[in-house]
Amino acid sequence: MTRNRLNMLIAVLAMVVVALAGFFVGVQPHLAQAATDRDEQTSVDATNQTTAAELARLQERAKSLPALKAELAKxxxxxxxxxxxxxxxxxxxxxxxxxxxxxxxxxxxxxxxxxxxAAAAPATEDSTATDDPTATASAGPSAAATTxxxxxxxxxxxxxxxxxxxxxxxxxxxxxxxxxxxxxxxxxxxxxxxxxxxxxxxxxxxxxxxxxxxxxxxxxxxxxxxxxxxxx
Structure with missing residues (x-):
């Protein structure tokens, strides 16, 4: 390999090294920051949408505020x-x-x-045996207690x-x-x-x-x- 070719190869390698160094030192941090900003922007947009929806709901509720105040006063x-x-x-x-x-x-x-x-006590049926045919009809219902x-x-x-x-x-x-x-x-x-x-x-x-x-x-x-x- 001639001396000129060697010098040219060294120069090309130096240029590649400088380009890579410039990318990692200058460009890559900016790209990372841009990605972070995009994520933050997405989060802010989502928050704004939620806030806008809540604001719209409150504005709608505010229309009924006079009626609610009148009802409260009553x-x-x-x-x-x-x-x-x-x-x-x-x-x-x-x-x-x-x-x-x-x-x-x-x-x-x-x-x-x-x-x-207090909760109403459950009604119970009379378990005592009887020959009276009206006893079953007169016994209280066995429904569950009313709470x-x-x-x-x-x-x-x-x-x-x-x-x-x-x-x-x-x-x-x-x-x-x-x-x-x-x-x-x-x-x-x-x-x-x-x-x-x-x-x-x-x-x-x-x-x-x-x-x-x-x-x-x-x-x-x-x-x-x-x-x-x-x-x-």
């Missing part, structure tokens, strides 16, 4: 966070004035803490019932209109007893007998976490 008025009996008395007077009855008495008792209802479903967030710590008794004087139709109007009012009033009594004025036998209608039931109080925190 429910809060129905079962307030404090006894607020003065407002209940006011509603009783308002309904009485509209329906023509006279309120003769309103009584309330101390609030009773809520107690979660009461309650909300775990409702307890005796935050929910209570206030016994209330309202007596009014008036006709049957007036009393019916009164209790219907009271139960349609803002405050929830659950009636569980109704009694009536008639009285005659002993000094005027021709006078129409007056009927007193007494409605017994409960109004309710639900204290929220926010109310508890505010009091604390």
């Amino acid at each position: 429910l809060t008025a129905s079962v307030p966070s404090s006894a607020s009996m003065s407002s209940f008395y006011g509603s009783v007077d308002d309904v009485a004035a509209r329906t023509g009855v006279k309120v003769s008495a309103i009584t309330t008792s101390d609030a009773v803490a809520y107690t979660s209802p 009461a479903t309650t909300d775990p967030s409702i307890s005796g710590e935050n929910f209570s019932a206030i016994p209330v008794s309202v007596s009014v004087d008036g006709s049957f139709d007036q009393a019916l209109s009164f209790i219907g109007g009271l139960q349609d009012g803002a405050r929830l009033f659950l009636v569980n007893t109704v009694t009536s009594s008639a009285s005659q004025d002993s000094t005027d036998e021709s006078a129409t007998a007056s009927t007193t209608w007494t409605f017994g039931g409960y109004v309710y109080v639900l204290t929220t976490d926010a109310d508890t925190a505010a009091k604390g």
